[in-house]
Amino acid sequence: MKQSLQLKIGQSLTMTPQLQQAIKLLQLSSLDLQSEIQETLDSNPLLEAEANEDGQLNQTESLDNQSEQRTDNNDESDTSEKLQDNQLSDELSTDSQWEDWGYVSQGPSSNSHNDEYTEYQGETSESLRDQLQWQIDMMNISDIDRTIATILIDAIDERGFVQADINDVVEMFVDEIDDPENCIEVEEVEAVLHLLQSFEPAGIAARNIQECLLIQLKRIKEQTSITELAQLIIQQQFDELSSRNYRQITRQLGINENQLKEALVVIQSLDPRPGNQINQNTAQYITPDVFVSKDTKGIWCVELNNGCTPKLKINNDYAALIKRADNSADNVFLKNNLQEAKWFIKSLQSRNETLLKVAACIVNKQVGFLEYGEEAMKPLVLNDIAEEVEMHESTISRVTTQKYMWTPRGIFELKYFFSSHVGTTTGGEASSTAIRAVLKKLISAENQAKPLSDSKLANLLKDQGIKVARRTVAKYREAMSIPPSNERKKLI
Numbered sequence: 001m002k003q004s005l006q007l008k009i010g011q012s013l014t015m016t017p018q019l020q021q022a023i024k025l026l027q028l029s030s031l032d033l034q035s036e037i038q039e040t041l042d043s044n045p046l047l048e049a050e051a052n053e054d055g056q057l058n059q060t061e062s063l064d065n066q067s068e069q070r071t072d073n074n075d076e077s078d079t080s081e082k083l084q085d086n087q088l089s090d091e092l093s094t095d096s097q098w099e100d101w102g103y104v105s106q107g108p109s110s111n112s113h114n115d116e117y118t119e120y121q122g123e124t125s126e127s128l129r130d131q132l133q134w135q136i137d138m139m140n141i142s143d144i145d146r147t148i149a150t151i152l153i154d155a156i157d158e159r160g161f162v163q164a165d166i167n168d169v170v171e172m173f174v175d176e177i178d179d180p181e182n183c184i185e186v187e188e189v190e191a192v193l194h195l196l197q198s199f200e201p202a203g204i205a206a207r208n209i210q211e212c213l214l215i216q217l218k219r220i221k222e223q224t225s226i227t228e229l230a231q232l233i234i235q236q237q238f239d240e241l242s243s244r245n246y247r248q249i250t251r252q253l254g255i256n257e258n259q260l261k262e263a264l265v266v267i268q269s270l271d272p273r274p275g276n277q278i279n280q281n282t283a284q285y286i287t288p289d290v291f292v293s294k295d296t297k298g299i300w301c302v303e304l305n306n307g308c309t310p311k312l313k314i315n316n317d318y319a320a321l322i323k324r325a326d327n328s329a330d331n332v333f334l335k336n337n338l339q340e341a342k343w344f345i346k347s348l349q350s351r352n353e354t355l356l357k358v359a360a361c362i363v364n365k366q367v368g369f370l371e372y373g374e375e376a377m378k379p380l381v382l383n384d385i386a387e388e389v390e391m392h393e394s395t396i397s398r399v400t401t402q403k404y405m406w407t408p409r410g411i412f413e414l415k416y417f418f419s420s421h422v423g424t425t426t427g428g429e430a431s432s433t434a435i436r437a438v439l440k441k442l443i444s445a446e447n448q449a450k451p452l453s454d455s456k457l458a459n460l461l462k463d464q465g466i467k468v469a470r471r472t473v474a475k476y477r478e479a480m481s482i483p484p485s486n487e488r489k490k491l492i
Contacts, residue, residue, distance in 0.1 A: 022347040026354060026395075029402035030287050030308040033351075037309060040344055046318050046334065047341040049310040128160065128278045129153055135199045144184065148192040152205065160204045160275025161212070166190060203274040210238050216270045229255065230263040241267075244489045288406035290359040292370065300370055302360045304352055305406075312345050314338065354391075358399045361388045362417050369417070370407060374437035379429045380418050422468055430466050436476045438464065443482060451488040 028036060041047055132153045136146060151172050155164035164172070169189050196205035202219050206212035217231045233241055237249045250260055271277065291303050322334050362385060368376035382393045382400075389396075400414035419433040442460055446452045452460070454473045461468050468476075474484075482488075 018343045018347070021343060022350050023398075025347045025351045027398040027401065030289050030305075030404075032402075033309060037312070037348075041312075044337050044341055044344070046315050046337040047312060047344060048315045050313050128156065128158065128275050131278055132156070132196065132199060132204070136196075139195070141195075145188075145192050145195075148184065148189055149196060152189075152193055152196055156205060156275065158275050159273040160201070160206070161209075162193065162205050162207050166193070201271070201274040201277045203271060206274075209272050210234055212272060212274065213267065213270050216274075217266070226259075226262045227266055229253075229259060230266040233260075233263055234267065244487060246489075286404050286411055288404045288411055289355060290403075290405050292359075292363055292405055292407045294370075294408075300363050300367060302356065302363050304356055309348065312348065314341055314345075354395070355399055355403060357389050358385060358391075358396060359403075359405060359414065361385050362400075362405075362414060366417050370409065373409065375434050375441070377417075377419065377431040377433040377437070379420065379431040381420070382418060422466065422472070432476070435461065435466060435468065436480055438466070439473065439476055440480060440482070443477075443488070446488075448488065448490040451485040453485045 025033065025036065037049075041049055133150070136149045136153070141149070148169065151169055152162060152164070155162050155169070157163050166186050166189050170184060170186060193205060197203075197215050199205065203212040203216045206215055213234050214231060217227055217234070220227050232253065233249060237252060240246075240248045240252070246257075246260060249255075250257060287308060288305055289308060291305060293301055295301050318334060319338060321331075322338060323331055362380075363370070365380055365384065365388075366378060368378060382396045385391075386393045386396050400418070403414045404411050405414055416433075419431045422430055422432065422435065438461065439457060442452065442457060454470045454477065457477075458468055458470045458473045461473070477484075
């Protein structure tokens, strides 16, 4: 086959580094954005954060000031490098089709923090294991029992239950000691286990919920006939109690309904997960990206939380060192970093403008929720906002992911305001969020002795003009972590 040269004309899209940076900043949460900004400040000497009392980002003013100071301080500086905001806007226009490139979020940068800062140094609370180990250290027991106790403590999960079998603990002890002469018996392990069960919080180191509740009942100081009845119910009728078969319990134990109610009051005062009393998780605080409030005219207004990001500007001292016709390594380094700093500031501006535009559109669509609550939530999908702001759906998806809105009704992720819809008897549409709110209201007002079944809930919704099937009601109920009707039955 003969080789030849051919000319071909075509069009293709090229994803520039500047566009990649804009997409990356757009999808970052406020916490990840702060890390990204700090990393850029550390690596780029031409970019600096300016302290401001209100913490507002006013890049345009900063850039204008920097351009004027460069002209006055250094006549030999590159006057062609104008740091005007309109020039930056021409170089990087907000692209509503970012997602056409198929950019996939990579999550927080793995090298955004140095190793010495990865460990949080301000934690003062103790874990469940630390609490139990401290109580063991206070006991005057043998080294063998102390080792057994340590093995048992390591086998306790976050709920406070021992997840290891007694026989397995015996084998683990042999492996731990590595001395065949120091053999232990099952009875000795059980004795240490009973010792742990006497520790705080009450009910700790139980092997199941039944044992956990019995431990707590036995530790009640004032033992009465009701507490004894509660112990009897848990010992002999635990399965019926779990399935709320109260009629069977009264028949088997020969008690009346009032006695059962009094015993249930005692049982419900117990904690089935005693390990949760010791908080082992560091509290996570959410910083809202936008604020929503009603002005004096009754109009809902949206504003950015400018405190999430510092005020950035170009470092005038380094920018003044850039010379027009200097091709030295130092001058090229300064020019490159100056351009990167300008692109970074403009990318932040584009992110803020897009976020504010999308948030304002969501508020306009969900005024009913802000005024009346979840039951007034309107159906909304990403395409509705995309058409309104003339952007692609995947751009809206990036903007609304891990971005939070403060409202008088609480803080919500932007994605919370999007929901599917079902038809109504009048030919309209009802939001799934509003339907869940109505279901929750119906269940909270039901007769606890005769809770509403999913079929009855579907009929009640139909009476209100909402057409949903029984399986749809079950799906919404499970999504709200509400048990079925047989498990919601109560005598008290």
